[in-house]
Amino acid sequence: MSRRSGILEFAVLGLLHDSPMHGYELRKRLNVLLGSFRAFSYGTLYPCLKSLVAQGYLMEEKNPGDPYVPATAINGKRSKIVYRLTPEGKQRFEELLSESGPDAWEDEQFGVHFAFFGQTDRAVRMRVLEGRRNRLEERLERMRSALAKTRERLDRYTLELQRHGLESVEREVRWLNELIETERGNRAPRGGDSP
Amino acid sequence: MSRRSGILEFAVLGLLHDSPMHGYELRKRLNVLLGSFRAFSYGTLYPCLKSLVAQGYLMEEKNPGDPYVPATAINGKRSKIVYRLTPEGKQRFEELLSESGPDAWEDEQFGVHFAFFGQTDRAVRMRVLEGRRNRLEERLERMRSALAKTRERLDRYTLELQRHGLESVEREVRWLNELIETERGNRAPRGGDSP
DNA sequence: GTTTTCATGTAACCCGTTACATGATTCA
């Protein structure tokens, strides 16, 4: 119990929503999906899967194709396990998908939400994007005023570091604004190769 | 024992190298210095300070100006404590400053190293900057080939997320290249308001 | 006089990694 990270649970449910999988395969997909800002090891994933089963969101299936029951365990435990969403799991995923409150503005939470925007209602996408942007603009203001206060006391490199950090956030704000514009126009993100 | 994070130790020694301070003041400076990529709470800082004292890198001084010994503790423990570097502490800091190996290329380690570039030898700065850039270029290559492999299977938003992550890293590479150029020319970083 | 900020600490918890253990399957 209690193995939760919010973001892991979300991503697992989302990936299994598309198609059932082994933990092993799941982990690879996970690290492609979230790779640009997060990664998970087996030590995190497997216990999380067990916990999601215990919560009734997933069910385990022994793949009939390949038995693969090594003698490790005393009585035929441990085989290739395919995880599949239960109806409760689907419901839970929809629930997570529809969240657009403050939590979804935070760095990592935002990342997962964004990764599943393909399955998210347009209205929710809008609220998440705008919330995120506002959060970052608040952060920018705090950073700027903090910088203004200490500016003279900092040497070149500290200043340069600060400037670079600031510009990273400014850049994300611009990115979000572009996405918001696109959403408003109901068009695909620039560079999209879809319809 | 064992309370270590590398980066916290480094930053603490570096800040106390400039001038002795209370833990409280130290934490604020810490979060200005590293704020753009990291923050620490008291629950981390205070135990770390104790551990650095135990290792002989810091000494505690009760500030004679203000006694402030509240009745909390059984026998006059807990007063305003000023932390000061011992000679061993200074030596340790120089040691950390001169490190330019693989560890210093990693995200957070690089951050602290950079923050103290003002006290770092030029040759070391060069090696750190170039090492970091090479690390990131390796990462870019891995990201690009991973992306190329899965490109078709990803929807708009996943793709967009990937693209944004990629460009973040590309941007940092450009930044590093500028810094390296500047170092080569022995000039101040652009925008610098120094001599 | 009361709110804010200064100031120090700790215990409970959380989230996650590393290293280990075990074995099947695939491919050169």
Place this chain on the structure above:
DNA sequence: TGAATCATGTAACGGGTTACATGAAAAC
């Protein structure tokens, strides 16, 4: 036939936060 990769799991540890506890000093 041996290496790489597939596949599952756990125990020990690491590093950090939150919430709590306590109180002085300054500012309003």
